[in-house]
Amino acid sequence: MIRIARPLAAAAAVALALTAGPVAAQKLTLGTKLQLTTLDPHFFNGFPTASAHAQIWDGLTQINERLELEPALAESWSLIDNHTWEFKLRRDVRFHDGTPFTADDVVATLARVPNVPNSPALFTSFIRSVKEVVKVDDHTVRVITSAPAPVQPFDLARIFIIPARDAGASTMDFNAGRVNGTGPYRFLRWENGISMTVSRNDASWQGREPWEQVELRTIASDASRVAGLLAGELDGIDLVPTADKKRVSSDSRFRSVSGTAGVVQYIALDAAREQSPFVSAAPGQPALRGNPLMDKRVRRALSLSINREALTERLMEGSATPASQFLPSEFEGTSPNLRPDAFDPDRAKALLREAGYPNGFRLTLHSTNDRYPKDGQIAQAIGQMWTRAGLNVTVEGVPGQVFFAAATRQEYSAFSAQYGVNQASDGLRAVIHTNDAQAGLGAANRTRFSNARVDALVTAALTEMDAEKRRQAEHQAIEAAMEEQAIIPLFHPTWDFAVRQGLNVVSRPERRFNALMVRPAQ
Incomplete structure (x- = not known):
């Protein structure tokens, strides 16, 4: 159990409602087999949530397509001793509602992770050694572990940071629209197991994404995903059925991309x-x-x-x-x-x-x-x-x-x-x-x-x-x-994707398919 080194403010009681500007021409529509069944970033440690949630939230660190560790909300980290990691946080990062990101949010998030009721797969394995999280100042936190934890910075890439005021929110609160991250896209709407729509966060610390609006459609049927791509209803799909790979790759309207799976x-x-x-x-x-x-x-x-x-x-x-x-x-x-x-x-x-x-x-x-x-x-x-x-x-x-x-x-x-x-x-x-x-x-x-x-x-x-x-x-x-x-x-x-001509997919070893992977072809 994590001990918090300072008291936490109570979570806000009013659910956050996010709105976006008018839909522009730069809309990306993806068809995926991944079924998103929750908006709570700490409820289920699984492929579908990690894929969709990565568009909205950030971790302290992040893992690239080569499985290498990179800075994210933490711009750097260092080992103070064998039981203490210190993370220096980015300044001038804001959540989608405009509130600043600080060490309080990290402390509150890591306290929430092991205490999400009814979770079928908690994220506790990624903080298993964490004994205490200490706020040094608004932009510095120390993670103190009960045993040496050499991969702790790597593990923290798997935990998305939420505002401190939302740490007391229930999974139902998140599913009702209490969705507020620092990521490159803002939440717009979600139909459980059907689709999620997000809009670009122009103030993202990572810079502007190429798409103003993205719709992720869950299409479990392989045949239906392929049909949607061929009909021009989808800009890209994942898990191209092996029986359709040749057909899609030989069609000049589309581009096939494959990648190694971790x-x-x-x-x-x-x-x-x-x-x-x-x-x-x-x-x-x-x-x-x-x-x-x-x-x-x-x-x-x-x-x-x-x-x-x-x-x-x-x-x-x-x-x-x-x-x-x-x-x-x-x-x-x-x-x-x-x-x-x-x-x-x-x-x-x-x-x-x-x-x-x-x-x-x-x-x-x-x-x-x-x-x-x-x-x-x-x-x-x-x-x-x-x-x-x-x-x-x-x-x-x-x-x-x-x-x-x-x-x-x-x-x-x-x-x-x-x-x-x-x-x-x-x-x-x-x-x-x-x-x-x-x-x-x-x-x-x-x-x-x-x-x-x-x-x-x-x-x-x-x-x-x-x-x-x-x-x-x-x-x-x-x-x-x-x-x-x-x-x-x-x-x-092997991950097999197909997108319309003019697009490219940066395949990742993890089971993911989202807007962060799809880019205009160079």
């Missing part, structure tokens, strides 16, 4: 409980004693049963690459010693026999069916691969809005999903480390995987202040986690 499609297995809800004996076999997913040999067998080349080349039609860890190997912090598991069905069957399951067992694989490209088809393909390895597999597709809440409640035995990271340690502390809400660790560890050795290595990597030693510690932790088959990495998707 995201892994993976499978999580319930290795923490003696009894798992969707694991049982195969038909005609004696009842199982315990949960076979707790056996590392079984988890390894399931990984070796998956033909990643078939998934990436045939099913994803080249818009993905096999994965061995959370980030593609081109990014900093990844282990150079890991390679994607080769497809080895004979070894998989041998491991199942060795573990005591020569006739397999019954298992249900759950996945989303509306969130990621071909997510339902991917799950079906994996189910068939596991069936050929000797298991009795059922596959169930679930709408994303239902899926994540159920997974968090540990209602599944095996599930397929995606997780995006900005640095190698993100996946270790959120997905791999033992779930510890108070410490802000394991927030996305929905199967409650737990291994004391892996935890110790993760903690060592998260607290090592020497850059080279930290890199080596990260490698050891990642390698140990994959040795234990804490998750089964499948592949890294």
